[in-house]
Amino acid sequence: MLLRSFQTSGNKAVAGLSWLPGRCFSISSSSVLDAAAKDGKLNVFIVSGEVSGDAIGSRLMASLKKLSPLPIRFSGVGGSMMCKEGLEPLFPMEDISVMGLWELLPHLNKFRVRLKETVDAAVQFRPHCVVTVDSKGFSFRFLKQLRARNAGEGSPVHFHYVAPSFWAWKGGEARLKGLIEFVDHVFCILPNEAAVCQHNGLPATFVGHPVLEDLLELNSGKQSSLCEWKIQGNPDNFRSRFGVSSGADVISLLPGSRLQEVTRMLPIFRVAVNKLKHSLLDLLTVIHVAPNQDVEDFIGRILHEWPAPVVLVPGGDPVLKYDAFSASKVALCTSGTVAVELQLARLPCAVAYRAHILTEWFIRYKAKIPYISLPNILMDAPVIPESLFQSCTPTNLAGLLGELMVSNERRQEQIVIAEKVLRLLFPSEIVGKPLGGGDGEMNFPHCTPSLVAASTILSHGK
Numbered sequence: 105m106l107l108r109s110f111q112t113s114g115n116k117a118v119a120g121l122s123w124l125p126g127r128c129f130s131i132s133s134s135s136v137l138d139a140a141a142k143d144g145k146l147n148v149f150i151v152s153g154e155v156s157g158d159a160i161g162s163r164l165m166a167s168l169k170k171l172s173p174l175p176i177r178f179s180g181v182g183g184s185m186m187c188k189e190g191l192e193p194l195f196p197m198e199d200i201s202v203m204g205l206w207e208l209l210p211h212l213n214k215f216r217v218r219l220k221e222t223v224d225a226a227v228q229f230r231p232h233c234v235v236t237v238d239s240k241g242f243s244f245r246f247l248k249q250l251r252a253r254n255a256g257e258g259s260p261v262h263f264h265y266v267a268p269s270f271w272a273w274k275g276g277e278a279r280l281k282g283l284i285e286f287v288d289h290v291f292c293i294l295p296n297e298a299a300v301c302q303h304n305g306l307p308a309t310f311v312g313h314p315v316l317e318d319l320l321e322l323n324s325g326k327q328s329s330l331c332e333w334k335i336q337g338n339p340d341n342f343r344s345r346f347g348v349s350s351g352a353d354v355i356s357l358l359p360g361s362r363l364q365e366v367t368r369m370l371p372i373f374r375v376a377v378n379k380l381k382h383s384l385l386d387l388l389t390v391i392h393v394a395p396n397q398d399v400e401d402f403i404g405r406i407l408h409e410w411p412a413p414v415v416l417v418p419g420g421d422p423v424l425k426y427d428a429f430s431a432s433k434v435a436l437c438t439s440g441t442v443a444v445e446l447q448l449a450r451l452p453c454a455v456a457y458r459a460h461i462l463t464e465w466f467i468r469y470k471a472k473i474p475y476i477s478l479p480n481i482l483m484d485a486p487v488i489p490e491s492l493f494q495s496c497t498p499t500n501l502a503g504l505l506g507e508l509m510v511s512n513e514r515r516q517e518q519i520v521i522a523e524k525v526l527r528l529l530f531p532s533e534i535v536g537k538p539l540g541g542g543d544g545e546m547n548f549p550h551c552t553p554s555l556v557a558a559s560t561i562l563s564h565g566k
Contacts (some may be wrong), residue, residue, distance in 0.1 A: 135565045136261055140174050140232045149231035149260070150180040150191065151222060153200040153239030153248060155361035155419065156441045157393045158183035160265055160314045161237045165189035167558035179229045181222060184395055184420065189404070194225050200242045201362050215242070223249045231260045233561055238266040243332065244283070251286040260563055265291040265557060267301060267308065272481075273473050280304040289564060291557045294482075295528050311562050312553040313529035315444045316424055320552055332369045334524040337430030339425075346415045348431065353384040355505065356428060358437035359403075361394035361419075366402055368458050369438045375498035376436070378411040380505060382417060387412045390428050392442075395419035434508040434515070438502060442479045443488065446530070447522040454504040454516040455490045464493045479525045487521045531556070 117176040140146035148168065152161040162185035169176055169189070178190050183197040199218050223246060234250065237242035247262050254260065258426060264283075267290050270276030281304050283290075292298040301308035322335050343350060355377075359370040370391075381387050389412050393403055396419075407414060417428045429435070429449035437443060439457040446453045455477040459467070475481050477488050489504045491497075508514055 127397065136233050137172075137174065137562055140393040144174070145222070146172055146174045146176045146233075147229060147231040148178050148180075148233055148235065149226045149229050150178060150182065150186070150237070151239075151243060152180075152182045152186060152237040153242050155183060155201075155396060156186045157237035157239055157316075158197060158395075159265075161191075161235070162186045162189045163314065163317055163552070163554035164192065164237075164265065166558055167554040168561065171208060171555070171558050171562055179225065179231070193220060198363070198396060198475040200239065201396075205269070210285060218242075219245055219249070221448075222246055226250050227253050233261045233263060233564070235265060235561070237264075240264075240268045244268075244286070248286040261561075262286060262288045263291065263557075263561060263564075264289075267292040267294070267297045269291075270300070271297070272473050273470050277304065280306050289560065291553075293529070293553070294478075298476070305440065309556065310531050311556040311560075312531050313444060314553050315441055315448065316526070316529055317552045317554060318426075318445065319448055319526075322422060322426060323345045328375065332448055333448070333523050335426050335429075337426035337428070337449065339427065339431035342424070342427040342431040343521055348388060348415070351388065352386045352388045353509065354388045354390060354432040354439075355380075355509075356390045356392060356432040358392045358435060358442045360438035360440065361396060361399070363396065363402065365438050366399050369456060370403065370406055372456070372458065372496065372498055372501065373436060374406065374410060376501035379498060379502035381412045387415045390432060391415070391416055392417045392425060392428070393419055434505055436505055439476045439490075443479055444525075447479055447518075447525050450519045450522055451524060452508050452518040453488060454501065454508065455488055456501055457490075457492045457497050458496045459493075468493070479521065482525050482528055483521060487518060505554045 137146070146168075148165075150161055150165065152158050159445055161182050165178060165186060166189055176190075178192075179194075180191060181193050181195065181197055181200065182191045188192060195218060199214060219242065226246075227250070230334055234247065235248060243264060247264070251259060251262065257512075264287050268276070268279075270280055277300060284305055289302055289306065290298075290306060292301065292308050292310045293313045295310065298308040298310040311340055319333065319335055342348065348354065357370075357373050357377075359366045359373055377387070377389055391403060393412060393416055403416070415428075425445075426449055429446065429451045432451055435446050435451050435453035437446065437453055437455055439455050443455055445455065457476055458464075473481060475486065476490055476492060479488050480486055480490065489508075491500045491504060
């Protein structure tokens with residue numbers, strides 16, 4: 105079963121870290137820091153091409169600044185969150201935020217131009233290490249070309265954060281061997297990915313799922329919530345702020361973070377909501393808006409035709425997001441990281457996904473697993489209802505949401521399974537460490553995925 109393939113591998117240590125018995129770990133000396141020390145600063149070139157990667161990248165940058173004994177200079181590509189941590193982006197992140205095969209074709213020339221600009225900028229920046237975050241279509245081309253330009257002893261260390269989903273595709277594992285040529289270390293966010301990468305000769309570390317940093321940040325000081333692997337928002341604050349009645353049937357809608365996703369999915373969601381409003385007389389929809397100006401503009405235009413009362417929740421405010429989740433009865437989301445966030449909030453949901461017909465055909469042909477949402481993949485069971493490809497119609501979505509709204513049993517099934525899913529996403533080495541610790545030490549709950557990744561970068565010895 106797929107579940108067994110995702111069980112944690114039982115590694116006794118995270119690569120690049122030295123565990124202090126019964127307490128935490130310390131950072132060892134490294135060639136990355138040794139090279140940086142000669143220049144008196146650490147140059148980090150970091151690239152992200154989408155909103156979820158921007159969040160991962162910003163947290164990694166903050167963790168590097170916290171741990172590095174040297175001042176750090178950042179350059180590369182990222183969004184608003186990475187800019188807040190000190191990145192001066194080469195160009196808007198949205199220029200490379202394209203997913204799919206057919207969907208890429210209209211943007212192919214811009215993609216090539218931005219790729220060349222990024223490689224040239226990285227060479228000129230003379231980084232001590234390079235980090236790419238997800239977006240493997242752009243990231244791997246960039247790393248490959250950069251390694252070709254920087255071949256030799258002075259080549260910076262290449263890290264990639266979020267392993268490619270090799271387990272989802274036919275022949276995916278075999279392609280890992282090809283990454284060794286231009287990727288020096290991979291940060292894995294799912295259990296057992298690191299063991300498979302290492303088996304294929306690709307150094308890797310299981311750091312845990314980035315979304316769990318929400319748990320640690322928002323529940324700071326709430327030990328009971330940490331033990332329950334849950335984020336409890338404040339529904340009263342949300343209702344008071346937006347004038348929502350306590351008896352309203354609130355549905356959270358999460359149409360995606362990329363413009364191409366939102367323009368494809370939100371019109372389908374709109375028709376589904378129109379069908380639901382006849383059976384839910386006090387229906388209120390909450391649209392969660394990704395921090396992407398193009399997405400914000402599109403949603404603003406489509407609201408003129410929206411069939412039910414609506415509240416917009418801007419991206420970049422995790423407290424408001426989880427308050428909205430706590431006030432909602434169910435959610436409808438485009439497949440992605442948000443499915444895990446909804447598990448943290450214990451909000452039952454349905455997952456939807458559409459793409460260009462040729463992209464959908466490719467996925468059907470190459471995929472070797474029947475599910476698209478991470479909770480279903482980890483449990484190897486349809487715990488969360490999915491409406492995919494040609495089956496993703498307004499009628500089907502309205503039916504799934506209507507059933508979730510009225511069925512306490514279906515909602516409870518998702519709520520119960522959420523803790524099992526989330527426990528798989530934390531490295532067992534971190535979970536098993538007691539709280540406490542002295543200055544300069546890291547431990548659970550303070551040892552976050554981004555801190556593990558940052559420590560691995562700083563302690564890397566090529």
